[in-house]
Amino acid sequence: MERLHADDPREAGPYTLVARLGAGGMGAVYLGRSSGGRTVAVKMVRPDLAVDGAFRDRFRREVAAARRVSGAFTAPVVDADPDARAPWMATAFVVGVSLHRAVAAHGPLPEDALRMLTAGLAEALVGIHAAEVIHRDLKPANVLLALDGPHVIDFGIARATDGTALTSTGSVIGSAPYMSPEQALGQHLTPASDVFSLGTTVAFAACGESPFGDGASAAVLFRVVHTEPDLSAVPARLRPLIERCLAKEPERRPSPREVIAYVQGLAGRSDPRLGYGDGPRADRPAEPAGWLPDPVAAEVLALRTALGTPPEPDPTVPLTGPVEDLVPPPERRGPGRRKLLLGLTGGALAVAGGGTVWALNRDGSLAGDGSGAGGGGSGGASGGTPGPSRPSPDSVPDAKLTWQTKLPGAAVQVLPGNGIVACVTLREVVGLDRQGGTAWTVKGEDHGMYFSAMSTTALRIAAVDGTRLYAAGTATATPTPGRSAVRAAVLSIRLTDGKEPWTATLDDQGSAGVLGFPGVRGGRAYLLPLTMDESGTSEMAVWALDLGTRRTAWLHKARAMPVFWGLPRSGGGLLYADTERIVAVGTKGTMTWSKEFKAALLGAAGAYFLVVDDHGTLVAFDTAKGTRAWTVPDVVGASRLGDGVATDERGTVAYVLVRDTDGGLSLVALDAATGKARWRRPVPADAKGSPAPGARLLYADGNVYRIGADGMLWAFDAANGAPRWKYGGFKGISATNLAWAAGDRRLCIADTGATTVAALDANGA
Template sequence: MEQLGPTDPRQVGPYILMGRLGAGGMGAVYLGRSAGGRSVAVKVIRPELAEDGAFRARFRHEVAAAGRVSGAFTASVVDADTEAATPWMATAFVVGVPLQRAVTTHGPLPEETVRTLAAGLAEALDEVHRAGLIHRDLKPANVMLALDGPHVIDFGISRAADGTGLTTTGSVIGSAPYMSPEQAMGAQLGPASDVFSLGSTLAYAALGAHLFGDGAGAAVLFRVVNTEPDLSGLPHGIRHLVTACLAKNPAHRPTPRQLVELVERIGRPAGEGGWLPQAVAADVLGVRQLLIALPKAPPLPPVPPELPPGAAPQGAGSGRRPGRRAVLLGVGGVLAAAGAAGAVALLGDRGGAAGAGGTPAAGASGTPVPLVRPSGADVAEAKPLWQVTQASPSAQVLCADGVTVCVSLQHIWGVDDSGRTKWTLDDITAGGVFAIDPNTPCLVARADGGRLYIPVGTGSLGPGAGVLGAVKVAGTQLLSITLADGKIDWKAPLEQTNTTGEAFFAGIRDGKAYLLGAGDGKDHGILPTGSHVWAVDLAARRTLWFHGEDTLMVQSALLPGGDRLMVTNFDELRALDATGAVAWSRKLMAFGIAAAGGYFLAPDVQGTVTAVDPKDGGPAWTLGGVVIPSLRGGGLATGEDGKVVYFLGKDTDGGVSLATVDPANGRTGWRAPLPLDDPEAKFLGARLLYADGTVYRMGPDAVLWALDPANGKPRWKYSGLKGQDPTRLAWAAGAGRLCVSDTATETVTALPAKGA
């Protein structure tokens, strides 16, 4: 969502415009809010087109067409004025994200999600066709993914099924990759044309690419009409469904109602867990949180499109910088969600793990040493100390002496060494929520010196003076909790306006806590934007300093024994000194940053780690061939003395090795090939931990490995979570155990460091 510019209207009809959602050939679409608090999507025709009779007639047609459809899976018209000087139409605002954005950001959707998508879109088309209309432009950009199912939007080029309308036979209007053959040839259209478009849309959702390829529109339309697409990459459960939709002869395609019945026979996934993948659902929740938090009138902060690094926006030039999501409000969770979305984009490139890891090590004579990879079959299976199921998923676990801390949205549990609950702290007692998204593993708390430190969001949003007045928010406190009994020791408030909460606990160093949050603390005359770092003196129990920026800082690294904190917004590094002032900044795309050996360590998307001098930001050394960090970070693990860093390197046989580097000078040490991962598992990236004289690795199949830090040999493995989504697993190690929280099953498992 973009902030309103100087030429954008502030009010249309009875609706105050909060920000721009997008723009098209006819005009712009805004998020509007009525005096009663209802959110709507307002389409406003461009001023120069309002004087064009043909465009005004087309807009009248769109309003009439959309008004005839009122199904559960379409966005209904709630208001319009087609005769105004600047015509407009308001439709129900769908709390969701476009299918095209979801696939671009998070990759293809799983089979069960595509099945539900097929049924929902078919039901929507059934409503459209029963209203006597043909949509004619069903495509991923016109499908919104919401928690209650998919919704079809934009009836801008729809027409009556009886052939009446603004266009005539022989005209070709639509989006080439999703047109039916008869539409591509300008022939008479019937409802079956939408079914063909549905098949292409489902294929895009499952494959992440246009079924009939890219390129010039004429070339794409030629393939639509004359070639059969390759459907071999589609999951078996939906392949025949898509095949039926893509029949060249319209008479051979199923009706939308028949498609719904077909999906019912195949079987939909259970509804209890939600139909969307966790990452997409988190984005939808961010939109919902935005609507909850909006005041009555100020425009929203800018939200550029999210794109993988190096990808240009559709229809744009060859820009190579990734989009970055601006802060979407809420107590910390949106900032974390933005970091997760950026991480997903970074992980889309698997080609960065070559270089140093691409060839076997050379022997003394210079002859390459053959790669000998161990088998994991003979590695001992660990036995859990305990496994418990909790009332809600824990987004974070921490291991401390005598207690495992589990943090959920509304509770913190202290679990003893036998797996029994030792104490519980709820959000009411704490005075605020602990984590915004319980299904997304994140670092919101830290343990130090027998205490647990965690921020809670306590404030609420409210408008300042006037409709467009500033928003004042100050509702964050840092809690100190005694680990032995779960009692609140003290609270330190963040007395800073124009902030919306803490999202990430950077760490504790020399008695000072550092947290990343949303809102830069400045009065922009709109909702809080940007982000901040909050430094707290734990002994004095007060704010040490506050640093705000209009950019989105998503990750940080603390340098042990130094006075610098490094933050990143994915494409720029910035160091803050002991007073919170910017010491230096450097353009470098990095994710999963860390600190060791007197340097900050910044991995990039090509698999190269740069050691950054904390004094001036200059490069000290680089190391190639490093497997990029996973969605949850943890690509680099530092030994307890800080003199060795463990990383994963990609090998020529498709596997990975555990390797070491001296962070003080960049010299590599030993390299140990690890057992091959499940070839069916999705790419995860590197996820490592070091504690208790053990290197832990989480595989892409969620198998956990304990490795010898002296030589990389496996000590034990744990397969009890195999098959689970590793991005849904929060983990921590220390105090002689490894603890893992599965947010999907709401279970927490504790494993002994020795594996027995």
């Protein structure tokens, strides 16, 4: 916890704010006390977001959804005022260690604790579903192991079961390893989806890892939909229940009450720790933390001490809460680079009901999931020079939307061209005209395919080349011996009217869908299919599809899942990076060179591949030989959504973000042939406390576009880096939930967690 700063509020309604727990993209979370001693976590919305009507509406809906849920195993809302000048929400303050952290630090839970966990989660779902709410993000990081049992937190993406508010078919949001198959496919959700997530969460607690494995979200989602989970480490008596919870068909899963009954049958009603029934839980553990393994219980008890022995709270609100990183375990190690790249890091501090994540600094203070220092919030000093003074965000004019509209489902990608914006959802492609009206719709099912199950990942699934749109995904096929009934496929349509369709499939190799689409160059489409041999073993590949003959030009087998890639404008082939190396693939599909290299960004400009290592050094490699041509220090790596480097239409200039000595960022235009800076301009600072998701840049129509860490959109003059306009309508939404594309004199953007698509003119007017 931190002491209050001078600019911090001192009160929220009837609560006195006594300490800051941390700050994030939406605002700050405080430890609050009522006059009667009740301890709560108070979430305060940032002042700049409080005046945003659309954001205030989203916050009001979040409060309404969270208020509908209350029970012994949740962290309920105890008070809120979404209409206040500074909107706020207070939730029960629950001190507990997240399940994710407990398992990572102390190993899988023993069988008796697993029974308590399973029944406790099921009872939480009884209360959640009784309120006609679907949680949609039940996972180990959102389960707190407290002294009185497990608690389910974070209803930030929970939705009403009647389909109101932000719920819509095709809207995919959540955490890949714990999604249900129907959630991964963007289908209509029922409460049974949460039961599937309960099964994966308990399996994690028993096994120490997701039952569908680790890796890139796209590959994990494929396994969730098409393969069986690994439950070998789940205790034999619990395994039949977890198998039923993980049934692919929702109707085959047990209800939460059936889960409780099953666990009661295993433990026997004489077990004093299992008081589950039709109403609220009757019993509590006889011993403090008696249901938890000793190391976990010791950590929870230490947390209570770390809170500084606060005044006794109201007994109806348990003093528990996710301040777990106040007491790090011995010899704690930071997250691995692979987890950071794939956005799968866990643990740290999650404020109950608020969903804010915090980590412990080396000096013992709490900080948000980004430093929030200067522009971009990347933090950290560097050897770069700051250049001219950093412009104030208030000095940059605000742009106006050209249009904004709603789609039938969430768009995972938007692609402008030829007067149309193609919006790709999991089930269809919708073409919008210059005014945002629907010009045409092409349904995937009419062509025997769906486009992808990976809207939570960075990988693209469509591309535009000239007058044609190409959308990739999974197509059904006639089963053959040793081959599955699905294939990697591409659907091509005319961009202007959605007509003249044709499809191509990867028929000469067993495959199970396309997980990414690097792009189209020189008459070939380059895709990333998941291939399968006759034994059912899967591996990633790079597929070059000749668009003239609609046949495979070549197929390159990859050793690991590509995380980033670069596609030259000419010459054929591409470069991809997995978590350990970079691999150059030539025009015939053979590996021309490779290097052990931990890439944090990858692109291409002129005659070079551009790669940033995990220390921030950008290296230009010759595309043919892999020799180093030039380097640039202090370059910011890409976000997990890519877009870390932008190039002009000829590929002669590369635009990157670099770190300045004041902790902020500058936009730099690099000559692609020499690496020398043509100009360097500091960018305006992102909102204080914003996370640092990495660089996201685009070039089009003489502008360099950037998504800030706080969701602000920026347009800079490509000739000199001067800021031209900004747009804040997406502030408060995580930058990693925004899909965007530029061209055809406009910037188009979609919220992948909702159904909103918007367009801005290139000049901001």
